[in-house]
Amino acid sequence: MIIKWLLALLCFALPLSATPAMLADDNLASNIAGVYKHLRCGKWPNGKDRQFEDILEIVPYSDDAIYFRTRLESAGICAVFGIAHKMGTEFLYKGAEDSCQLTLKVQKDGSIVFEDNDMQCAKVSCGVGNHFDKKVFMSQEKRPISYLDRLKKSWQYQSAVKHEEDAAQKN
Numbered sequence: 295m296i297i298k299w300l301l302a303l304l305c306f307a308l309p310l311s312a313t314p315a316m317l318a319d320d321n322l323a324s325n326i327a328g329v330y331k332h333l334r335c336g337k338w339p340n341g342k343d344r345q346f347e348d349i350l351e352i353v354p355y356s357d358d359a360i361y362f363r364t365r366l367e368s369a370g371i372c373a374v375f376g377i378a379h380k381m382g383t384e385f386l387y388k389g390a391e392d393s394c395q396l397t398l399k400v401q402k403d404g405s406i407v408f409e410d411n412d413m414q415c416a417k418v419s420c421g422v423g424n425h426f427d428k429k430v431f432m433s434q435e436k437r438p439i440s441y442l443d444r445l446k447k448s449w450q451y452q453s454a455v456k457h458e459e460d461a462a463q464k465n
Contacts, residue, residue, distance in 0.1 A: 322380060322383065322400060323352075323354040323355070323356075323357065323358070323359065323360045323380065323385075324354050325404070326352050326360070326400055326404065326406065326436075327352050327353055327354050327360070327439070328351075328352060328436040328437055328438055328439055329349065329350070329351050329352075329436070329437050329438075329439050330349065330350040330351075330352075330406065330431035330432070330435045330436050330437075331347060331348070331349050331435055331437070332347070332348040332349075332431060332432070332435055333345055333346070333347050334346050334348075336368075346367040346368065347367055348364075348365070348366045348367060348429070348431070349363075349364065349365050350362065350363075350364045350406060350431045351363045351364070351439060351445065352406075353439065353442065353445065353446070353451075355377050355455075355458070358379060358380040359377050359378065359379045359380060359385075359458075360377070360378050360380075360385055360398075361375070361376070361377055361451055361454055361455075362375065362376065362378055362385070362387070362398065363375035363450055363451075364408075364426075366420075366424060366426065366429060367424075368423060368424040370420055370421020370422045370423045370424040371420070371421050371424065372416065372419055372420035372421070372424045372425065372426055373419060373420075374387070374389075374394070374396065374415060374419040374426070375450040375451075375453075375454055376389070376454045376457065377454050377455070377457070377458040378396070378398055383399070383400045384397050384398065384399050384400065385397070385398040385400075386398075389414075389415065389418065389419075390457065393414045393417075393418065394410075394414045394415040394417075394418050394419065395410075395412075395414065395415070396408060396409070396410050396415045396426055397409040397410075401433075403433050404433030404436070405430055405431060405432045405433045406430070406431045407428065407429070407430050407431075408426040408427060408428065408429040408430075409426075409427060409428070410425060410426040410427040411427070413425060413427065
């Protein structure tokens, strides 16, 4: 009984911080930096309760680019990481083959909304029954990244940086 109560508390409790991000255009990457976590309740196929966690990490890469990594849990897992470039109040990520173009739209309240219009990112990065399009990470879900040094040493971050540097050399 206590476990069910704790699971319900974790799934339905509101995040502690509700301060909207300041969206000054010249500091946008820094202002949205952090880890966003969204918890929700669901069920395993056998009917037992479970908790799903969607996560988005954002780290400024330069004045006009961010490193991001996201993992969405649902019927299938979606996962993608890379460097996204600023275009107004949006950041555009282009996958290695440019077939996947994911937009991270920054809303006035600091929330992040994914846009995968042609579902190409979902096709290459998601399991059956899941996608990125219209996924929202609320500004209230953002926390500082306490493990930034470890994140920057991760194979995902190192791979994204190498891909970005290789692309810059080609141009």
